[in-house]
Amino acid sequence: MHKLAESLSPIERKVLPLIKENTSLKQITKSGLKEIEIIRAFQWLENKGLIKVKKEATEIVDLDVNGKKELPEKKFLKSISERELSLNEIQERTKLSNDELNVSLGLLKRNSCILLGSKIKITSKGKEYLNNNKIENFLISLPKEKSELNQEILNELKKRKGMIKEESVKERIAALTEKGREISKLNLKSDMIESLNIKILKSKEWKNKDFRRYDIKINVPKIYPGKKHFVNEALDYARRIWLEMGFKEMKGNMIQSSFWNFDALYTSQDHSVRDMHDTFYLNGKGDLPSKEIINRVKSAHENGGNTGSKGWQYSWKEDEARKLVLRTHTTVLSAQTLTKLKKEDLPVKYFAVGRCFRNETLDFSHLFEFNQTEGIVIDENANLRHLIGYLKEFFKKMGFEKARFRPAYFPYTEMSLEIDIYHPVHKKWIELGGAGMFRPEVVKPLLGIDVPVLAWGPGIDRMIADVYKIKDIREVYKNDLKQLKEIKTWLK
Amino acid sequence: MPTVNLNKNEFEKLVGRKLPLDKLKDRISMLGTDLEYIKDNEIIVEVFPNRPDMLSEQGFARAFSSFIGVKKGLREYKAKKSDYKLIIDNSVSNVRPFTSCAIVKNLKFDNERIKQIIQIQEKLHIGYGRNRKKCAIGVYPLEKIKFPIHYKALEPSKIRFIPLESNKEMNGNEILDKHPAGKEYGHLLKDKNKFPVFVDARNKILSMPPIINSDETGRINDKTKEVFIEVSGFDYNVVSKCLNFIVCALADMKGVIYEISLNYWNKKIISPKLKPESMKIDINYVNKTLGLNLNEKDVKNYLERMGYNYKNKMAIIPCYRDDIMHKIDLVEDIAIAYGYENFKEEIPNVSTLGEEDEFEKFKRKVRDILIGFGYLECNSYNLISEEILNNMEFKMNNIKVINPVNMEYNTLRSWVIPSLMKILSDNKHNEYPQKIFEAGKSFGREESEKIGLLSCHGSANFTEAKQILDYLFNSLGMKYNLEEVEHDSFIKGRVGGIYCNGEKIGYIGEISPKVLENFNMEIPVAGFEINLGELFEII
Known part of the structure; x- marks a missing residue:
């Protein structure tokens, strides 16, 4: 019990003795304490089990717009107290609105305060009314609890427009508990050390005084540090996985140019992915690589060139290849990397993590800008089982134990694989995108030799959304600062 | 991706085996197509664009039946000899130069079948035919036609017939202007002086490809037993393959195919060309590529499961396959038959060194420093609305997307601060102070990596932005200086150009009240933007 008493804060110490059997917050404000302090003290004392606070609704009556002005009937009466006037003259003098005039007229007539004629005359009752201030006194006393008011005047005023309003206000009523009663019997020391400061340390005051105990379980206000965007954290992690596995960054x-995005990747010039409804186009013309590479790509398309393929059998146009696009996949980077390598550089492994663009209508599962994680392995001895090996390892490190591969189609890979990862909670497969082995029609024109190239470019945003339990993928780039502050840290 | 609708009962009959639902789903997706939908008697599957032969119920069942091992090996299709002739006039050579044709008899059409044929035709038009540009298909009831047929080009005004879905005669131009099909596909003929037509021996126009058939001679119905089919286009191989997709499907409906002699002005071709092609198969190459150890018998088996025959080290390729252009394509089919689920993963013991991009390392360090100041990192789209860029009161040459998703994302951002301003204006309901930054691309004369930082609270000002900038440069061991500049995004006299090594690499300042007003904001904002790529070059 003493421990508890020692843990009371100064404000609690002040408030507790003021609480009797049923004490309203308002009553305590009479002590000079601020309402917000009392509310806080109530809350703390209640947390400690010393008091019980209940909220009771009380009907409060307060002034409304018209109640704050001089009563119109009084103005009316005053204007005719000296001499009788016509209605028009009264209005001119009093500046009452038509409404106010009518209300006054009705009220005064009802109470026989005036005599009507071509001119209006005040009666003796009217003079009495003029000197009676009970309505004004009533109004001045507001706001007040409904039950404490003169009900007759209240009902009278309620009938009049905009004079008073009734509000239901929640009032906090505190009552001591058993424990509270005991504590308040104790002598509550008031000279305990509230916070340690330089003065107390210097004066050694702490040697003969007690420290007030804290309620260490109490909630403290939240603060937030600066931090990385959760997508970037995840992308950085993905990049680290590839680095650990011996991949170089692209x-x-x-x-x-369309050349790199499509042509170099053996996507025929009339393929539907090049349509406006799939790919974003920009004005202007892109640069092309050396004539030699252009010609090799051109003949791969037209008749296979020296790749051992029949090609797409059409006439390839340089103009089409110069069209500028927003890259639809990070595979452009892989294509460009191939042209920079020599036979002596092999075997090599490259990766990229980056933003790509597709002309997709935004919905809960589609973004027009998204991130891909790209990888290529250029190795004379690479085979399909290695491809599956690298990918399974990556997904395992990302936290997805099960991955499966289905046949797919992309113009630039053969085998083409669709990657699904298994969601252990939802018990369903999530489709992430493609992988495969680059076709010889891609590799030979760019690299100069025909070597197996394993390649993949699954999307990564869906995985990230999933880890953060985001159902609508649009939320990923919403930049809601509250969400960014509160979102948990990438734990891998 | 094109889809094909299958009637489950019909499909099972064609396949020759009934599979439990689970197994059916699994096998369909492991064949290399995607199951879209399955309910009661209806199955919808996606077909990859390299397999137009699977766009019919018959074609899909054919591939599936082999794949699950019921009817393995090559399906051979033969055309009977006949006297049918089609004469191609040299006037089509610069309009729509090629056609390949066939007759199919012994057909039994009901409404379901007619729907199927229209489905095949439509799907081939869209995908393989590139919306009728590359090739277009016409199907006609044989009894309405008198051979020989002529394929020639005529002046549009001289082409007169009643097109399908119309009740009055129109000429070529009228069809393009008024007929729905003409409006949709008219652009394919727009710049031509003459339009191509098929005309029969009585001089009746059968159709004007690739637009529309004649109502009189070009409508099949449930009484039709025999049809004439033509495919027109710009490459003989393309039209001939496309014809094969259809006649093989019709043959699977028990139709009997007849040849037509195509008398081109310069040569004679017998159509359709149903003879299988062959390609040498190198088992070592197969094993090396797949990481397997298959023998000849395995390879033969897997090829048969994909509808090929294997003979004398050669794969015999069915006439309806259009996607076998390289020996790697055979390897893929063998892999699919082997089953992607059966490949055991392996991580080879190849030593290569990982290497992080140097700029990425640098960028991460800069980001870490700003985070240390309590700043929250944001992540925006590169596409932004031009209106937001204009809100900055600072004119730049913005790069606009020709075909944007919508007006909210029609322009590539020319700097990062506009993205951050948008974030602040979207977060007015959240707690202050708001301190944010973003490292990302911006697009101008060249693509650059930039970093922008903004502080927004009741007393955000130049000093706090400069304090951060000071610390940032200090900790990078670099020096910068500020020069007074004019920049309408910022308050006059409270904006500086950031110079490093004599190069201007950014701006710092207090955002002007006009800009704040444009973003509907009533709280001060200050910050800076640096071209991180250039800074990295200087280091």
Whole structure:
């Protein structure tokens, strides 16, 4: 019990003795304490089990707009107290509105305060009314609890427009508990050390005084540090996985020529992914690589060139290849990397994590800007089982133990695989995107030799959304600062 | 992705085996198509664009039946000899130069079948035919036609017939202007002086490809037993393959295919061309690519499961396959038959060194410093509305997307601060102070990596932005200086150009009240933006 008494804060110490059997907050304000302090003290004392606070609704009557002005009937009476006047003259003098005039007229007539004629005359009752201030006194006393008021005047005023209003106000009523009663019997020391400061340390005051105990379980106000965007945290993690697995990072522009985005990847010039409703186009013409590479790509498309393929059998146009697009996949970077390598550099592994663009209508599962994680392995001995090996390892490190691969189709890979990861909670497969082995029609024109190239470019936002339990993928780039502050940390 | 609708009962009959639902779903997706929908008797599957032969119920069942091992090996299709002739006039050579045709008899059409044929035709038009540009298909009841047929180009005004879905005669131009199909596909003929037509021996126009058939001679119904089919386009191989997709499906409906002699002005071709092609198969290459150890018998088995035959180290390719252009395509089919689910993963023991991009390292360090100041990192789209860029009161040459998703995202951002301003204006309901930054791309004459930072609270000012900038440069061991500049996004006299090594790499200042007003904001904002790419170059 003493422990508890020692833990009372100064404000609690002040408030507790003021609480009797049923004490309203308002009563305590008479002591000079501020309402907000009392509310806080009530809350703390209640948390400690010393008091019980209940909220009771009380009907409060308060002034409304018209109640704050001089009563119109009084103005009316005053204007005719010296001599009788016509209604028009009264209005001119009093500046009462038509409404006010009518209300006054009705009221005064009812109470026989005036005599009507061509001119209006005040009666003796009217003079009495003029000197009676009971309505004004009533109004001045507001706001007041309804039950404490003169009901007759209240009902009278309620009938009049905009004079008073009734509000239901919740009032806090505190009552001591058993424990509270005992504590308040104790002598509540008031000279305890509230907070340690330089003065107390210097004066050694702390040696003969007690510290007030804290309620260490109490909630403290939240604060937030600066932090990384959760998507970037996840992307940084994905990049680290590839680095650990021995991959070099690729970087490049988001604005690309169709050549790199499509042609170099053996996507025929009339393929539907090049349509406006799939790909974003920009004005202007892009740069192309060396004539030699252009010609090799051109002949791969037209007749296979020296790749051992029949090609797409059409006439390839340079103009189409120069069109500028926002890259639709990070695979552009892989294509560009191939042209920079020599046979001696092999085997090599590259990765990229980056933003891509597709002309998709935004909905809960589609973004027009999204992140891909790209990878290529260029190795004379690479095979399909390695591809599956690298990918399974990556997804395992991302936290998805089960991945499966289904046949798919992309113009630039053969085998083409669709990657699904298994969601252990929802018990369903999530489709992430493609992987495969680059076609010889891609590799040979760009690299100069035909070597197996494993390649993948699954989307990564869905995985991130899933880890953070975000159902609507649009939330990922919403930049709601509250969400960004409160979202948990990427734990891998 | 195109889809094909299957009637489950019909499909099972064609496949020759009934599978439990689970198994059916699994097998369909492991064949390399995607199950879209399955309910009661209806199955909808996606077909990849490299397999137009699977766009019919018959074609899909054919592939599926082999895949699950019921009817394995090559399906051979043959056309009977006949006297049918089609004469191609050289006037089509610069309009729509090629056609490939066939006759199919012994058909039994009901409404379901007619629907199927229209489905095949439509799906081939969209995908393989690139919306009728590359090739277009016409199907006609044989009894309405008198051979020989002529394929020629005529002046539009001389082409007169009643097109399908119309009740009055129109000429070529009128069809393009008024007929729904003409309006939709007219652009394919717009710049031509003459339009192509099929005309029969009585001089009746059968159709004006690739737009529309004649109502009189170009409508099949449930009485139709025999049809004439033509495919027109710009490449003989393309039209000939497309014809095969259809006649093979019709043959699977028990139709009997007849040849037509195509008398081109310069040569004679017998159509359709149903003879299978062959390609050499190298088992070592298969094993090396897949990481397997298959023998000849395995390879033969897997090829048969994908509808091929295997003979003398050659794969015999069915006439309806259009996607086998390289030996790697055979390897893929073998892999699919082997089953992607059966490949055991392996991480090879190849030593390569990981290497992080140097700029990325640098960027991360700068981000860490700003986070240390209590700043929250944001992440925006690169696409933004031009209106937001204009709100900054600072003219730049913005790069606009020709075909944006919507007006909210029609322009590539030319700097990062506009994105951050948008975030602040979207977060007015949240607690202050709001201190944010973002590192990302911006797009101008070139693409650059920038970092923008804004502080927004009751007394946000130049000093606090400069304090951060000071610390940032100090900890990078670099020096900068500020020069007075004019920049209408900021308050006059409270904005500086950030110079490093004599190069201007950014701006710092208090955002002007006009800009705040444009963003509907009533709280001061100050901050800076640096071209991080250039800073990295200087380091």
